[in-house]
Amino acid sequence: MIVSIRSIAKAALMATAMPAVLLTAACSQAPSEAPKRTEFNIGWSIYAGWMPWPYAQQAGIVKKWADKYGLKINIVQVNDYVESVNQYTAGKLDGVTVANMDALTIPAAGGKDTSAIIVGDYSNGNDGILMKGGDLKAIKGQSVNLVELSVSHYLLARGLNSVGMQLRDVKTVNTGDADIVGAFASPDVKVAVAWNPQLNAMKAQPGAKLVFSSADIPGEILDLLCVDTATLKANPNLGKALAGIWYETTALMTRQDAEGKAARAAMAKLAGATPEAFDSQLSTTFLYSDAKAAVAATDAPALVTTMTRVRDFSFSKGLFKGASSADAVGMSFPGGKTLGDAQRVTLRFDDSFMKMAADGKL
Structure with missing residues (x-):
């Protein structure tokens, strides 16, 4: 069995692990400026839908895309899921694999301007x-x-x-x-x-x-790759490289030939699982290996509906500490759509890098 931490699974610890105190510093729609850099750290924790990242590092795919853009990208394993999100929120990681609910209730509600640049999968029976x-x-x-x-x-x-x-x-x-x-x-x-x-x-x-x-409820429990918005704005090549890594790796792992099978077996090993157990989890994970499908899902009105349900549930359970309304945390979506406080947008669904992949422009 996979020794896994299932995306939103550890969220019960949030109240003590990382209080989501709404920060007035996040009131501006424009993210603060960040320096241009060449080295970045992306955190991940074990879950079937996130195993492409460590495999890509092992297989040299990360280096290939990082080299293309003159970057160094470190794919960093964090053994505890909530700790990985906390490290990202604290600025120790530039990006992290995270579920939609946790992206909203931990970094975004805590005032960290965050961009979801890859919608990687959704739970489809997990x-x-x-x-x-x-x-x-x-x-x-x-x-x-x-x-x-x-x-x-x-x-x-x-x-x-x-x-x-x-x-x-x-x-x-x-x-x-x-x-x-x-x-x-x-x-x-x-x-x-x-x-x-x-x-x-x-x-x-x-x-x-x-x-x-x-x-x-297809499409409601989403797994994302999120990156600090200011870092992304100052270093857009990071987003391009990460999109290239993701789609090359998922195209390989979904192949039904010997190479695809070998890639999935390698991912299973990295997850501490048998190939059979890993394939079983993948069978109930809808993986967005096709960039065009990911863009369509991100641009669809259904995503706004989903995030409305997620934020209303989160607020009702006190996960927006210090907030008097579910609208306190603003979210933005492709096409200029917003949800909640448009002057306090701290979670952005950004389809631009997925579109570049879909259009062959990476």
């Missing part, structure tokens, strides 16, 4: 609600084991909404990701929400039934 007996409509009044304030909590809210219920209709029981499989094995636990690889292990337990998954 996260799910499991029940022992009955369907989702039978969940009312039950206790639900999950990692509170995480993507599991968000998924539960979306699942409940699909059958006309709200979070107040159930009782959540905060359960660590390391303990969730064992907890669900107990006869007393009837409902749980988890992500892979734990989800697959729990589905194999007697009587377990998947009643709702991220495949029911």
Whole structure:
């Protein structure tokens, strides 16, 4: 099994790991100036959709694209996911692999102007609600084991909404990701929400039934590559190199020939997984290996709808500390669209580098 930290998975630690205090310094729409540089650090943590980055470094793809633009790019592993996002927020990393919810609630809500330059994948079944007996409509009044304030909590809210219920209709029981499989094995636990690889292990337990998954809300649990906006503005070649690295690597890993299989096996090894386990997680991960598809997803109105749901959930759970409204953190999207405070935009979905890749202009 992959020894993984599933994107938003550790978000329950956010309240203590990195308080998202809204900073008045972030009020301007224009990012502060940053120096021109040639060396950059990009952080990553283990997750199926992010394994192309360390593989690209190992295979020489990072060096190839960095050399093209006269840069040095260090792909830096951080063993704890939230710690990687915290290091980025603190300025120790120039970019980081991060989920949409965490990009919003940690760096952006903390006042760090952040640009999502690659929409890499979305969970397409990697996260799910499991029940022992009955369907989702039978969940009312039950206790639900999950990692509170995480993507599991968000998924539960979306699942409940699909059958006309709200979070107040159930009782959540905060359960660590390391303990969730064992907890669900107990006869007393009837409902749980988890992500892979734990989800697959729990589905194999007697009587377990998947009643709702991220495949029911495609495109809502997104995994991104985010870069400091000021750094990107001063050094646009960094964005070009990162896009080149991503699309060359994902084109290779999605090939169904010996080279593609070898690339996926190498990624599995880097993740501490068997090739079979890695391929299983990839099967429930919609990977945007095609730049044109990634641009289309980033430009679609559905992304604004998704981020509205994510920010409303985050605000309702107190993840915008110090904010009186869900509009306190501004977001911008391609085409000049904004969500929230247009004078406090700190999360930007920037499709320009993906477009260069799609148009063959890198």
